[in-house]
Amino acid sequence: MTTMASWDLCNSKPSMETTGGGVSTAAESDIYRSVQAVLRELDCQHPSSMFNKGMLRWTLHKKVQSNPSHSVSLVKIVVKELERAERVDCKTYIIPLLHTLIYAVVQTAYIPDDLYKRVYDFCKRLLTLPQPYCTVGLSYAKHMKTERSTPGALYQRMVLSEQSLKSENYPFQEKVFVFADPAVLSGPLGAAVRADVEHAGSYRGPLAHMCSVVQHTLQSALGEDCHGPTLADVLKDIGQDVEPYFQEVVATVEQNAEEAGADRSQYAARLRQLYSEILTAANQDPLSRGSLCDTPLPNPEISFHLWREEEELWRELAKFVRSSSTERCSLDQDDFEMPDFPADLSPEMPRHSIMSTDSGIERDLPPSELPGVGAESPGGGAEQEQLRLTRRGCIKMKPSVTDSMALMQDSLEEPGAGGTLQRKAGNSSTPFPKQQRHFIARIVLMGDDRVLGRLAKAYYSLRKREARRLFLTMKVNLQMYYIPVTDEATITSPVKENISPAKKNLCALASYLGRVDPWYECNINSLGYMIPKLAKMQSGPSRSSESSSFLVDVMSYYTRTALQPVYFTIYSVKISFSNLTKDPVDEVFVSHLEMDFPEFRLLTTTLKDASVRHKKNIAELCGAVVSINYRKASLSSREVDTGISLRTTGMNISAIPSNETEDFDCLTVSFNETKPKLGTEPKIRTCNIKIRTLENRTFTVCLDKDSRRTFKDVLSVEISPCMDPGYCIQRTMRSKFSLKEETGLIKYISKGLPLPINTFAGIIH
Numbered sequence: 053m054t055t056m057a058s059w060d061l062c063n064s065k066p067s068m069e070t071t072g073g074g075v076s077t078a079a080e081s082d083i084y085r086s087v088q089a090v091l092r093e094l095d096c097q098h099p100s101s102m103f104n105k106g107m108l109r110w111t112l113h114k115k116v117q118s119n120p121s122h123s124v125s126l127v128k129i130v131v132k133e134l135e136r137a138e139r140v141d142c143k144t145y146i147i148p149l150l151h152t153l154i155y156a157v158v159q160t161a162y163i164p165d166d167l168y169k170r171v172y173d174f175c176k177r178l179l180t181l182p183q184p185y186c187t188v189g190l191s192y193a194k195h196m197k198t199e200r201s202t203p204g205a206l207y208q209r210m211v212l213s214e215q216s217l218k219s220e221n222y223p224f225q226e227k228v229f230v231f232a233d234p235a236v237l238s239g240p241l242g243a244a245v246r247a248d249v250e251h252a253g254s255y256r257g258p259l260a261h262m263c264s265v266v267q268h269t270l271q272s273a274l275g276e277d278c279h280g281p282t283l284a285d286v287l288k289d290i291g292q293d294v295e296p297y298f299q300e301v302v303a304t305v306e307q308n309a310e311e312a313g314a315d316r317s318q319y320a321a322r323l324r325q326l327y328s329e330i331l332t333a334a335n336q337d338p339l340s341r342g343s344l345c346d347t348p349l350p351n352p353e354i355s356f357h358l359w360r361e362e363e364e365l366w367r368e369l370a371k372f373v374r375s376s377s378t379e380r381c382s383l384d385q386d387d388f389e390m391p392d393f394p395a396d397l398s399p400e401m402p403r404h405s406i407m408s409t410d411s412g413i414e415r416d417l418p419p420s421e422l423p424g425v426g427a428e429s430p431g432g433g434a435e436q437e438q439l440r441l442t443r444r445g446c447i448k449m450k451p452s453v454t455d456s457m458a459l460m461q462d463s464l465e466e467p468g469a470g471g472t473l474q475r476k477a478g479n480s481s482t483p484f485p486k487q488q489r490h491f492i493a494r495i496v497l498m499g500d501d502r503v504l505g506r507l508a509k510a511y512y513s514l515r516k517r518e519a520r521r522l523f524l525t526m527k528v529n530l531q532m533y534y535i536p537v538t539d540e541a542t543i544t545s546p547v548k549e550n551i552s553p554a555k556k557n558l559c560a561l562a563s564y565l566g567r568v569d570p571w572y573e574c575n576i577n578s579l580g581y582m583i584p585k586l587a588k589m590q591s592g593p594s595r596s597s598e599s600s601s602f603l604v605d606v607m608s609y610y611t612r613t614a615l616q617p618v619y620f621t622i623y624s625v626k627i628s629f630s631n632l633t634k635d636p637v638d639e640v641f642v643s644h645l646e647m648d649f650p651e652f653r654l655l656t657t658t659l660k661d662a663s664v665r666h667k668k669n670i671a672e673l674c675g676a677v678v679s680i681n682y683r684k685a686s687l688s689s690r691e692v693d694t695g696i697s698l699r700t701t702g703m704n705i706s707a708i709p710s711n712e713t714e715d716f717d718c719l720t721v722s723f724n725e726t727k728p729k730l731g732t733e734p735k736i737r738t739c740n741i742k743i744r745t746l747e748n749r750t751f752t753v754c755l756d757k758d759s760r761r762t763f764k765d766v767l768s769v770e771i772s773p774c775m776d777p778g779y780c781i782q783r784t785m786r787s788k789f790s791l792k793e794e795t796g797l798i799k800y801i802s803k804g805l806p807l808p809i810n811t812f813a814g815i816i817h
Contacts, residue, residue: 080125086112087129090152091145094570105578110605113155117348120161120271120280127156127163131170138177146178147188147813148571151613154192157199158206161268161344162275165316168200184616184814187478191615201316202309204272207349208265208302210612213492214352215261216376219299221306225376226492228352228611229368231359233499233506235760236537242358244587245498248603249356256350262298263287266330268347269301273323279342283327286334297330351601351608359503362510366524369493373527376491473687473716476619476806477568477814489529494611496533500558501643504534505756508622508642508807512774515805519777533611534809536562536580558757560708561643561809565618568715571812572614579606617808618815621717622774623707630750630767637763640774641755642807645705647743647769649676649751675701675724676749682741685718697746700724705741705771715815719771744768776805 090108116122130153137145157163157171175196178189199206212219213226230249237245266287271278287294301323308319331337357364497503518525536559557563562580566573586603620642627637651674677699684691702724709715721736745751745767753769755761 079119079122080129083112083116083122083125084129086115087126087133087149087152090148091133094144094148094574104582105573106575106582106606107578107602109152109575110602110609112152113609114605116156117159118346120344120346123156123160124163124167127153127160127167127171130156131167131174134174138174143181143185143816144570146185147816148574150175150178150188150192151571151812154195155609155613157196158210159347159349161271161280161347163203163272164275165200168196168203172196172200184478184816187616188813191479198309201314202305202319203316204269205305205309207268207272207347208305210349211261211265212302215258215350216353217258217261217265217298219302221299221303223490224492225490226352226494227372228354228494228496228607229365229372230354230356230496230498230607231365231503231507232357232537233497233503234358234360235502235758236499237358241584241587245583245603246356248586249354249607251601259291259294261350262294264347264350266294266298266301267345269305270323270327271344271347273320274327276342276344277324278327278344280345281343282331282336284345286330286336290330290334297326300326349608351604352611354604354607359506362506362513365495365507365510366514369524369528369530372493373491373524473685473718475715475717475815477811478616489527491528492531493528494531494533496535496607496611498535498537500536500538501561501756502558502758502760504561504643504807504809505641505758505761507532508620508756509640511807512622512640512805515777531611531615532617532807532809533614534562534565535576535583535607535610537583538580560706561620564708565809565811567711568618568815569811569813570816575606575812576610579603611810614810614812616812616814617810619806619808621707622805622807623719623771624774625753625755626770627753627763627766628768629763630748630765639755639761639763641707643706643708643756645769645771646754646757647703647705647751647766648754649678649701649703649745650749651675651701675699676751677746678703679744679746680736680741682721682736682738685716685737685739698723703743740772742768742770773804775803 086108090112093105093108096105112126116126130149134146134149134153137143137149153171172193175189175193179186179193181189195206209222209224211217212222213224216225216227232242232245234242263284267280267284270283271280287297304319304322304326308314355368357368359365495507497507514524517523524530538558559577559580562577566577583603622640622642623645625639625641625645627639629636677697679695679697681693681695683693700723704722704724706720706722707718709720716737718737718739719741721738721741722734750765750767753763753766
């Protein structure tokens with residue numbers, strides 16, 4: 053790996069020429085030094101640096117947002133650094149620099165075509181590299197191809213979707229939902245985060261966003277032929293009349309972007325004509341050349357919630373789809389109902405039919421059950437007859453072929469990717485196209501490992517519900533993000549001796565993401581440490597508008613550029629209790645399960661010497677005797693079931709590897725043995741395990757380190773990977789035809805249900 057010291061030796065300062073747009077040498081040198089500082093921050097491993105990492109990246113983008121010419125300089129400098137990283141084979145810097153580059157390209161007012169080509173060619177060369185570089189490179193190569201042929205398209209699409217601007221030519225909409233765990237972000241900390249999100253949110257009206265889209269698109273296409281200040285003044289003065297120009301710009305951009313091999317000159321000519329029309333209508337003479345105005349990306353619309361109930365998450369998503377869809381077109385109200393299903397209703401269970409005499413039509417009901425019977429309808433007999441023919445609300449229990457295909461597409465993966473211990477990461481390159489959805493919900497979780505455990509449970513419940521009646525899957529593309537947050541007491545207080553090792557790190561999953569993705573470590577893990585400090589700054593007299601926008605700016609950068617998911621297996625656990633009248637509980641967890649067994653003192657007798665008359669009684673602290681049946685996880689998948697019994701005071705089952713060298717997608721079981729048994733392994737790696745006590749002693753189970761998900765008086769647990777309801781329903785349907793082999797698309801479906809958390813790179817090996 054190339055270190056920063058060797059990088060500096062082969063690095064050289066930018067040329068002392070004035071770049072296009074009149075950028076001074078001092079400004080360009082300042083941007084260059086800022087880029088180098090960001091790279092040095094990546095290599096810094098000192099624990100104290102965690103509290104400030106990510107600030108340099110934010111400062112760099114803030115520095116260039118206010119000056120379009122500085123943005124061009126940043127693009128040139130970062131492209132040069134990327135090419136140097138390619139030459140010296142320093143892959144660590146490639147993805148951070150690439151995200152910095154594309155984020156600047158989207159917001160830059162005008163980029164020459166040769167610079168577009170340089171960026172596009174570099175992204176294409178990344179396709180020869182292994183994962184995740186080829187995946188990120190392919191995604192950005194597509195973006196740059198579109199942006200080069202249709203300048204301003206990326207900015208326009210981002211503003212339209214994030215700000216819910218209506219246009220028939222681009223119907224996509226997205227929204228950011230922040231769900232914070234009240235166990236962490238309650239009281240003053242939660243109030244401060246909410247205030248930051250709401251204060252820094254976008255309060256500009258739709259007309260202001262329309263003006264920004266028109267301004268940026270015309271500048272991107274015409275460059276210095278567009279007089280930015282004059283255009284900005286005209287758009288501001290015409291007020292409501294800007295909407296026809298906005299719709300014309302959107303139509304021109306989308307038409308040109310959809311045409312294969314579109315001619316950029318014709319695109320520029322059409323926008324030049326529109327530019328002249330705007331100025332002429334305002335009695336302004338079109339100026340030949342002029343300076344450009346900055347059009348920074350506004351922060352997306354963010355909805356903040358303290359997540360107290362599991363169903364609240366999906367209710368908010370349903371409201372988002374309902375409000376957006378009803379404004380766009382008239383849809384059946386039944387399409388938006390999300391009925392609650394019984395807890396025991398699962399796709400694996402066969403459905404037994406019962407005979408019913410109810411046709412579902414109110415006309416067939418007896419008069420006593422008709423609604424409003426005996427009341428005279430003001431509309432007359434015809435209207436009353438129409439009401440009687442109304443079908444009552446029903447639940448469509450059997451999914452149609454279209455519904456099944458939509459649910460199945462979410463589970464498609466590359467052939468041969470399943471059934472191994474290799475953790476999946478990055479977007480799948482499956483050849484099967486997925487259905488295009490008009491809504492994107494970016495769900496940002498804030499908290500520690502506990503909030504992800506709740507997300508896993510809610511996600512599994514949603515998949516079961518969707519398997520019975522499809523709603524969100526066909527309409528919404530779910531993207532999940534995670535910002536780890538702990539209070540300062542957890543971060544700075546010394547670890548107490550009576551705290552189990554698994555609970556010392558409440559953000560184990562975030563720590564893993566930081567190890568496999570350095571840019572996540574730099575920007576997101578550091579944010580978790582800074583949020584409590586930002587909350588104190590907000591309540592103090594030193595609060596500024598910039599400090600209050602930092603959280604939302606980083607959150608916006610994360611949701612816009614982090615599109616490479618890392619998949620975490622959701623595990624199903626069946627918990628049986630000592631009370632036989634109490635039904636077993638089916639639960640899920642994603643990171644950790646802890647079992648505590650009651651301790652008791654066992655009286656033993658030892659001989660003090662050879663004489664039998666000298667005896668000594670010793671009371672030893674012991675745990676419970678448990679029986680464990682498991683299958684050892686291995687790359688060959690040829691292990692057989694193994695059974696052991698031992699005495700232990702506790703067990704910790706972790707799904708998150710403790711270091712990079714043990715990155716297997718399986719469970720690691722460790723024991724708190726009072727008496728190590730000869731031949732017993734200190735740790736077990738498995739994906740399926742059954743644990744039961746043998747002395748009629750019960751134990752306590754805690755899921756994902758969450759005391760709210762604690763179960764007492766437990767007799768046994770059975771743990772296995774959670775099956776995806778999309779796969780289960782297909783398997784159930786095919787079992788009717790007695791097919792022994794999996795054929796068709798079902799063999800490409802992931803049998804397990806993973807929880808995808810978006811990162812900047814996925815997993816960098």
